[in-house]
Amino acid sequence: MLGDAHAPGEGLSPVRAMLRWAHSDLRAHRGEALFFVLATAGIVASLLLAAALFGYATNPWQRVFTQSRGAHVWLHTARAADTDRLASLDGVEEVTGAYPTETATVSSRGTRALVELRATPVRPSVGRPLLTAGRWLDARQPDGVVLESRLAQALLAEPGDVLALPGTARTLAVVGIAESAEPRYRPGEREGLVWAHPSAVRNPNSQVIGLRLTDPDDTDYAVQRAVTVLGAGAVGEVSTWLQARAEAQGDNRLLGQVLGLFGLAALIAAGLAVHGAIGTRIRGHLRDISVLKAIGFTPGQVVRIFLFQHVAYAVLGAAAAAVLTQSLGTGIPGRLGDAVGVWQGLPSHPVTLFAVPVGAVLFIGAVTGLAAWRAGRVPPVPVPRPAAAPAVRLRSLTRRVLGLGLSPALVLGWHKVVTLRVRTLATVGRLALPLLLIVVAMSAWSTIDRFHNRPEEVGLPAALTVRADSTLSDEEARTLLARERGVAAVHPGVEVAALVPGQTATIALRGLGTREEPYPYALAEGRRPDGPDEAVAGQGLLDLLGVRVGDWVRMMVGDRPQILHIVGRSLEPENAGRVISTSLETLRENDPDLRPTLYHLRLAPDADRDAVARSLVTAGGGHLEVHAVPNPADGLSPLDAVVVGLVCVLALIGLIELLTAIGGTIRESERDLLALKAIGLSPRQITAITVTATALSALAAALAAIALGLPLARWLIDAQGRSSGIGTGIAQEPPPLLLLLLGAAAVLGAAALAALPAARAARRRLADTLSAVA
Template identity: 60%
Template structure:
């Protein structure tokens, strides 16, 4: 064992550069994977991030006015209270959009527990700050429904019918159930004096309980309700409910990032094993000498295992420590993700699992390489007797006879020596490019929701509610909309809940457009509905009922049957795709008294929905309820930063793989390059052979990787869209210039990476290269 350690130490001193490369490569890959894990957790689980960052309450009790909540802090298992806050039920309106909001009386300093996280604007100002009374901070889902931003002025109607105006000072996020039209009220925060003006008689109060153990939620709810009295508790919301409501937005991101993470881990594994294997193969001559002086195969194997496991442990420890101690200091979203990651679920598992898995993988790769080293014969000349490259083919000789540049022909021969080695080299280098292209497909799909929403199931940018009490009639609404030049088409519509066959669940039945002016549904399969009994359905509805395009579906609507023929599958971003759409005329056949509940507005290309909404609200005198059609891109916006970081991680892994391949190629072809120099090739030609070989290998790998990545990305995004109920057909390939830029970047990176070893090899003298023959 002592001889083995002495040899390992001597080998380290003789190859310090290679050892440093192995350690830094391992550290860089581990740090990149950990940062990718932090970003995945940050973006794919926003509710948990908000909950931890805001010290959210596990239980919110909404009680009647006068309930004494002080004793709740004394319950065993309660860590802290948020509140109590006096509340008042109001209706908030901004330019035609309305939302039910429960206003909470808050102080000028946000609370420590259940703290709203201000994402834009500022918190409530003190009385001497110029904005004490008449200000409000809206929860983000309420602000989105109202299209409200800091600086806007909203109209607030109390229960007594009095109307007041409040200026929005900020928009905040809270780890509580989000506002949904037709559901429970949203949340807004005002100063106590403002609440006294809007709601002189308090309608209730809210108090949040942060527990020591989140698993005791149900038991603590029972104890809290018993303590306060069941007659005084109006509503209870638990953290599981809020997380479940937000989980639908996170599932697609979580699944997509899980695939990316596994792919990145596989690419990193191959890069690390390739680096170690290349270093072992580069020392075959030294191994033969060791065996010639008496080392046994077992000693050789142990020597490589000890040496490379030490390198792996050092590199993994450096990468892990760098992220643990310095990750939060990285500027931008990456640093924020690393700082918050420590409090998110799965942090400990990833911080131990990724380094542990990497060490096991490196140990397996080192063990295989060491086993091969143990089988090296103790005759150094045997290696020299083996050909280091494939013989010149007839095509190569013909190319030289046609006076093609020798560097080009020899570079081609260097890039593709043998089928097996060529396939392995191209495959290892193509894997990171496959994942990069898949990430670009996901990015391009997100852009498609923004740039071409009609093709993604969102043809109408706005919906206008007619028949509002005291508002415009349908004829007046149509005349008002006709005066807005940016409105390209107006489609009447109605939505209602329908019972599925067997009455075991409900779906959404929607009538949009008429037979004369059909609604432009985004049909991914089949055709649009034209007849009086035809309809298109979302993927979620097809999966729920177990039907396909071409089947007939019977449902119950308001106690009466409705039978429709599904002639197409539409892309439905909302309601999990459990929507069946037909024309409004088809619904009128069942109910002749049916009238449009709303009108969907299709805008001209390039029109700004916010500008059109403002113009329409002014033309109607504020009597219309105008809403923006939700766009999934709003929920998936955090994915952009993660995809960009993932591309950077994969680029680093690809660069590591590329440097390994170039180093192996230069070392293995040392005798060939020596022979080429001996027969008269200039140093520039020698360097060109190495650069051209690396560039051609990268070109083939890039073309194969981008092609396979484009196909895989389309399949992956469509599969995820189908599983979420939205449906397949949403994937969109990146523009051709982007794909060509990926190929060009890979080739340029290979040429740049090969330039230094090519220059060093071309400058070597024949006397310095004689050792290559041994």
């Protein structure tokens, strides 16, 4: 190890001497250096991708808002409202509109959507739609329309398609698709936006006005002044840029949070692995370090040698990650590649691209410095090792076990693990951390798989929702739906908006199913609402009202009070969990004329949801509006590929820790090697001792990771469920077979990695061993 090093005072400067020593050590440990570089590169790449997703969560919308000169406030008012007065309000920079609007239903390829037809004679300067396909409106084609991109996706519409208006003979021709910074289309919740020629808006029922403000922070105040000027009765709906931006963040922010969490945890695991590796190397080279000091190296120089080596590895890995992310990141398929492309065009991109790798290098350098500091404390005169190594002082229990005829390799391997308690616990802890994170990732996969494959367990028993128009009676609609092939059950229902006490927020009040055929709620707490005035509520509603299961709540539905007894907490993925559900009979007691307005359809296991939806639209003859129930896990689909990459990084970190532990075990066994050979053990048996000790350490780490990882994963997933309003109880543990495979892979991998270096050490000559431990 010191063959190329010279004393600083013998013709070489201290810097050159340190570089010569570091170069010699690198040649002796190339594989270990490569692993450090790859692990750092994977960690930094994960953090950069997390930063890209965080930026993508808001900045695609911000890009559209900036390029389109988006309005900060959109007001839907009555046709008679005097909107000219809005331009003179303080803080209003520009006004666009007023545009007459008409609410209509359009259909395309069997899919229907409720839309707002907005008469737009010229392309506006404020809230200017950004065309992504096709062209803008042309007066020579009065039936031409431009669709908002989210609406076009829902209708599967492209330029050249024809939209029908069910119940009428009218049709509209799609001439373009455009992006907008306004709140986007949501089936059953928000109308889709369609820009149309004024002649195509035949029955306008309202108008819309956009306000661009000089100070966006005064949005709330501007809304109050606008409503005061127009009159509260003239304003039907208000939407702001803050609401649109919050909706645009959606699932991408969760993706960024998950990715960032795993990236930071991997960074900590890598730091601990670096610390353990340097500590092990220092223990294994105490004699060499003493010689370095004896020939003139100061304690500070020794510390700087170790610090320089590992910081250089970290710099190389971080630079490689930054270059690869910058050059190849946009080629990643799916949303992640799109996120990188958008992130690279943002003003904050250069700062992030520099700050993340530098922060990772500084963190690893700090952890490295703690371990390297120990090297500076090694005395310049080697301290003789004890005459008898502690590892060969067999305990009475070990001797009795050997007397039972068990394999000496197994017994002595176990003895080696339990004798070096502190070092074994440190090794097990460092190896358990990446395994624990892998267990958390597996739990996240299992939970997402539960949403996709067993949605009825997480509050999504229905695959389709159907709304029937007033021409169909309840009995006719239920009969039509029930006879459709693939429909297993039809649950009639109604959903109305209700005001909570104090009238500070709106919640969803649902009446679903009947007492004879109750709706199959997914309950996390309590029981089903079987009696009069009983209901179940989502976590978001319980948190909003500050109540819990067993309490009574009062709300207002229009001018009618509704008092319900909450007997259970249901998993509610919709409306941020601000939902309270009861039976239709309970709501009819308060409003006898109430009739179902929607139907939740449960499908047979082998039914194709899209095929059933198309068939129902055809069978309904224009009287049914069919929508698929959105699944919250659909937005997390990119997480699978991302976490696979992170698991690979964590496995690489675990591999580094295993190699470090193997090297430390072999170095600690140098003195034992003489004793073991002296008592007649063969090289194969001596090899088996080291392999057994390593495998037992890996087994302990795997057991600790599973024991701690499962409750940690459940806590993290349930915390996310509670914050989103769904509630606790959605976490799903990985299958036991998968956990068994993880443990087996860790143990067998450790044994396989230890076999070759242990065999080489067991075949060393006695003279070499004596020189190493002298």
